[in-house]
Ligand SMILES: Nc1ncnc2c1ncn2[C@@H]1O[C@H](COP(=O)(O)OP(=O)(O)OP(=O)(O)O)[C@@H](O)[C@H]1O
């Protein structure tokens with residue numbers, strides 16, 4: 144059973160549209176699919192015609208039962224079409240964070256609830272709210288995959304850093320490392336700006352970006368207005384084609400990734416985001432073929448000499464290491480077998496308090 148949470152705290156980036164139509168596409172492919180609407184806005188529920196749900200029959204009941212009783216996910220499902228069931232949401236879900244946020248077990252409610260379903264479904268898709276609060280944390284904790292929809296604007300990338308930090312926190316504290324993928328949504332292939340943003344997103348996510356892109360298609364808005372998946376509303380639309388491709392890509396994707404590999408990929412994404420947007424690479428080099436150890440110590444690393452500041456020697460006798468640094472003016476020196484040297488290749492130097500000189504650079 145695969146549990147996929149669709150998350151990005153940026154509002155309006157296509158989470159719900161992806162959740163509805165990926166679920167419908169999976170069902171069309173014969174996969175038993177459950178869509179859980181975890182957003183108090185209840186857009187996924189409305190988009191599939193589930194309006195006027197009683198709170199007691201919504202996902203709220205699962206969280207409430209943490210306090211008062213015991214409801215199971217299977218008691219709350221509504222059949223939408225062959226192979227597709229829905230657990231609807233209700234606006235009252237927005238109050239539950241206040242009730243449960245200080246109780247540690249509150250962060251595990253959804254995980255426990257989906258674990259109790261056992262193997263009834265092939266896929267569970269969770270539509271998250273546009274925030275990084277208690278509900279999204281529950282969804283990330285329950286997921287073994289996270290899809291991050293990204294419309295081609297700088298804001299959707301900026302949110303991703305915080306989301307990945309939350310996933311990293313879950314990995315470090317709870318030893319749970321879901322697979323993370325980016326998905327380009329609302330893509331306008333005729334816009335130069337969208338193309339520019341697409342390159343940025345590609346740089347950040349690399350191979351973690353799903354190959355399928357969801358193009359901008361007004362049929363999606365219309366399908367939501369008529370409360371149907373795109374496959375019912377217009378199966379021949381561009382959007383139906385795109386969501387079917389997305390479904391095929393997800394179903395056929397390589398499943399052999401170990402938690403450690405997944406974690407390394409998340410790190411790469413983090414570095415990509417911050418490297419791309421805020422920091423620049425600075426490479427330090429020092430030629431000393433006979434030296435045993437070379438460090439670079441400066442105010443950017445607290446003048447530390449440890450593994451994090453140690454340079455690596457290449458075959459030509461040159462020691463090298465790169466750092467990603469925020470813009471600013473920095474002082475540094477090389478420490479070669481315990482002796483301090485300013486950088487012979489950098490003419491910029493300033494006297495220091497010890498009567499010597501520090502090398503200087505600006506980013
Ligand atoms: N590919 C697309 N082409 C055209 N319109 C789209 C597309 N994807 C989403 N939309 C429209 O953009 C709006 C926002 O999409 P959606 O509700 O899926 O985003 P969301 O991330 O779930 O929003 P929220 O953060 O509020 O939950 C909706 O009106 C939806 O119909």
Ligand SMILES: [Mg+2]
Nearest residue numbers: 158159182186
């Ligand atoms: Mg939504």
